[in-house]
Amino acid sequence: MLRVTGVRKAYGRKSVLEGVDLRVRPGRLVGVVGENGSGKTTLLRILSGELTPDVGSVHLDGSLGYCPQHPVLNTELTVDQHLRYFQIAYRLRRLGRAEELIDRLGFAHYRTMPVKHLSGGTRQKLNLLLALMHDPAVVLLDEPYQGFDWETYLRFWELASELSAAGKAIVVVSHLAYDTERLDALHRLRGGVLDEVTTRSTV
Numbered sequence: 001m002l003r004v005t006g007v008r009k010a011y012g013r014k015s016v017l018e019g020v021d022l023r024v025r026p027g028r029l030v031g032v033v034g035e036n037g038s039g040k041t042t043l044l045r046i047l048s049g050e051l052t053p054d055v056g057s058v059h060l061d062g063s064l065g066y067c068p069q070h071p072v073l074n075t076e077l078t079v080d081q082h083l084r085y086f087q088i089a090y091r092l093r094r095l096g097r098a099e100e101l102i103d104r105l106g107f108a109h110y111r112t113m114p115v116k117h118l119s120g121g122t123r124q125k126l127n128l129l130l131a132l133m134h135d136p137a138v139v140l141l142d143e144p145y146q147g148f149d150w151e152t153y154l155r156f157w158e159l160a161s162e163l164s165a166a167g168k169a170i171v172v173v174s175h176l177a178y179d180t181e182r183l184d185a186l187h188r189l190r191g192g193v194l195d196e197v198t199t200r201s202t203v
């Protein structure tokens with residue numbers, strides 16, 4: 001469960017978030033859209049704990065998986081070295097889930113390659129994998145399919161719906177409101193507040 005109450009954030013005198021409320025229950029796949037500069041990344045950074053809100057609170061049950069907009073990778077390390085690094089950080093005994101995701105996202109043949117030689121789309125696959133390899137309860141994804149080819153894009157949504165079926169609470173941020181039929185609810189960030197645009201009637 002993810003619960004956000006009355007979150008406000010300003011950078012200096014520029015107010016970006018003016019009272020954001022959001023609740024995402026386990027098993028729900030929720031989209032947040034908004035124009036460039038509307039504050040989507042600021043909101044996700046607050047939800048992930050990377051940034052502190054000026055006012056308001058964020059409550060999160062269970063482990064967090066956060067896929068930031070810009071891949072935070074070490075260009076000198078290989079894919080496998082990233083896995084080892086994150087395995088230790090997440091205190092995982094095994095890399096089973098990571099291996100499965102590498103196969104699902106189709107980049108097993110790049111495992112021994114340093115990140116500096118990977119394409120943008122493959123870097124993004126690794127970025128996504130690092131957010132999911134510890135099987136988190138709450139998943140925050142900032143423009144997660146940037147640079148993906150069509151097949152990978154479709155696989156991403158397949159994966160997202162499996163995660164929600166497995167009871168994860170998922171937030172996907174995008175600047176475009178497409179693929180809305182794949183979501184349980186869609187929210188629009190505008191003027192510093194979050195409006196609910198649609199909710200799937202079956203949920």
Ligand SMILES: Nc1ncnc2c1ncn2[C@@H]1O[C@H](COP(=O)(O)OP(=O)(O)OP(=O)(O)O)[C@@H](O)[C@H]1O
Nearest residue numbers: 011016034035036037038039040041042043069175
């Ligand atoms: N560290 C910062 N210092 C000052 N202003 C910032 C900072 N980070 C973001 N901003 C400003 O806050 C506003 C919201 O930025 P944010 O990156 O959250 O928007 P966004 O909706 O994610 O945009 P995009 O769709 O372009 O990624 C923008 O006007 C941006 O210039």
